[in-house]
Amino acid sequence: MKLLEPLPGEHLWSVISRSATWSGFSYDSLLKEKYDLSSVLVYPAKGDCRTIAKLAKHAEFASLRKENSPYPLWLLNFDDEEQTATEILSDLTTRTSETLIVTSNDWRYCVKCAEEDRQQHGTAYWHTEHNLPLVTHCTKHGKALVKLMDVKSLKALKMPNRISAKVIVGTEDEELMQWSAFVVEVYNQLRRIPNFNVHLRQKVFEALGIRKDVHGQLLSCAHFNSLLDEFEASLPKQVLGHCFQFYADKTRK
Numbered sequence: 001m002k003l004l005e006p007l008p009g010e011h012l013w014s015v016i017s018r019s020a021t022w023s024g025f026s027y028d029s030l031l032k033e034k035y036d037l038s039s040v041l042v043y044p045a046k047g048d049c050r051t052i053a054k055l056a057k058h059a060e061f062a063s064l065r066k067e068n069s070p071y072p073l074w075l076l077n078f079d080d081e082e083q084t085a086t087e088i089l090s091d092l093t094t095r096t097s098e099t100l101i102v103t104s105n106d107w108r109y110c111v112k113c114a115e116e117d118r119q120q121h122g123t124a125y126w127h128t129e130h131n132l133p134l135v136t137h138c139t140k141h142g143k144a145l146v147k148l149m150d151v152k153s154l155k156a157l158k159m160p161n162r163i164s165a166k167v168i169v170g171t172e173d174e175e176l177m178q179w180s181a182f183v184v185e186v187y188n189q190l191r192r193i194p195n196f197n198v199h200l201r202q203k204v205f206e207a208l209g210i211r212k213d214v215h216g217q218l219l220s221c222a223h224f225n226s227l228l229d230e231f232e233a234s235l236p237k238q239v240l241g242h243c244f245q246f247y248a249d250k251t252r253k
Ligand SMILES: [Zn+2]
Pocket: 110, 111, 112, 113, 114, 138, 139, 140, 141, 142, 143
């Protein structure tokens, strides 16, 4: 089976889902036999791109994973790309600290984008930008995204104009809209500028006063607490509550 050409800004799993539906191939034969992926690993948890990283050895995914998935954002977790390829992928059963950042498993779309896509391309589809971790709004239309909850497999990832399951309409919120625009901008810079992840990591490490020994172990984090105070002072409560479960807990001390 040949993968379909991705539509503008289409998420990689959306491309695979459309390709499988269109070709009539089963997901098992497509993913397991051709790409050596067990369907369990295709759980579309968007904070974790190990499955997408694993596809890198297949030529057809070289540009797809960078242009059509959250992979560039995920690289912010690592010192270099080679490290992801060797250490992370050598043991897919072990959870690394980087992958413990859990984001939701809902898939999100914009009603206006879906309508435009349907008119222009004959189908709505899942956009990467709408499904970056912690994004809540469409930056093109300034609208809260609609959520398809608890998607457990690619089979359940029907295109937005063909969903029969219940969806949840997000809440309009200016602060979350601005936050979404920030995440999308960082993502687009990571895609455009080579090694921008290394540059951003250095900046963050400098700001936090992080020092490491020769083995990469953390030695000290001098400014961490003062930076947290700054963080709390400058980010709206709504955004903190959205990004960190901790802030949503009103009983916390
Ligand atoms: Zn939109």
